[in-house]
Amino acid sequence: MLELSILGFLYEAPLHGYELKARIQGLSGHIRPVSDGALYPAITRLVKAGLIEQRTEPGSGAAHRRTLSLTEAGRTELLERLRSPKEVEVTDGQRFFTLLAFLRHLPDRAEQAAVLRRRQTFLDTPASFFYRDGEPVRAEDAPDLFRQGMLRIARATGTEERRWLDEAIGRLES
């Protein structure tokens, strides 16, 4: 997830770690701060894997500042991760959103549409959200005010997402 964000942002332009952190944070609406202890090890991993390159900038700005950029392998890897997301990245809203944030980098509109289709299929599966005894619970039947709220919110989200997916897939395939 973090790795995808790093690759995604670097696909657009070379950045240093600190700037990367700010962008990733901006993407999630400050819901969850990106910790240095997650970011820098992730960068190290990607460098070791040959997906990104580091070079120290001389003079400019604060102390040592390492500018990161994607290698050719990194570019290929990003596209592959966007093209073939794991099941959990389609299923989990948070992860799917991260995917969406960079999906424009996939050069083929048909491939973009295919990813949206996978999400669509998941949302249309009658296996989504809040079950009791194997049956989906209706908001009116929820046992208390709070679970009623959960259902209302989940339903509103699902409705809007389905609407957008329809529209977007339509546009991509026209």
Added chain:
Amino acid sequence: MLELSILGFLYEAPLHGYELKARIQGLSGHIRPVSDGALYPAITRLVKAGLIEQRTEPGSGAAHRRTLSLTEAGRTELLERLRSPKEVEVTDGQRFFTLLAFLRHLPDRAEQAAVLRRRQTFLDTPASFFYRDGEPVRAEDAPDLFRQGMLRIARATGTEERRWLDEAIGRLES
């Protein structure tokens, strides 16, 4: 998160691990399966912490089947976790939802309302969702179809959630 769900479900009735797993899964709408490798260690932790008790049921059902129940300390702990959620549990939608699922167990309506208020404050902070250069991005300005979608969906969710929070807090405080 997992621990909260375990405590929450056991507050209602004693259960064994397998049943607990099914309920937790039902709550998330199968978005993310609960793995045994997470569940059983979590149970062990809670037992060690004195928050739940295990007793092996003789005869009934399959093989060995351990029925779990909350101790007095466990009941206190659950209420405390509901009453004073950590910042990230208010901020992160997924976690906040887990909180909501069990919030009815808080005996004091004013305390329930206070938790909802914290979420409300977070949502009203102009720091929520998708920033660029420190400014919130409007859907029309989003650079591509996919980010437009993210914004649309996020906005729909936020709107519905704010509406429900208003309503719910009103009811709780009347």
Added chain:
DNA sequence: GCTAGCATGTAAACGGTTACATGATTAG
């Protein structure tokens, strides 16, 4: 001179995933 922001890192602990392992009961 000091504080805020820029900038990068490490180490321990924690929680979760994945894979492995076992065995009982029930329905076809």
Added chain:
DNA sequence: CTAATCATGTAACCGTTTACATGCTAGC
């Protein structure tokens, strides 16, 4: 008898959080 479901657990690995640590630069 055999497959599905019930039922519980362990071990290796992985990524994240939290806390700690350092040092530069710009503006007050």
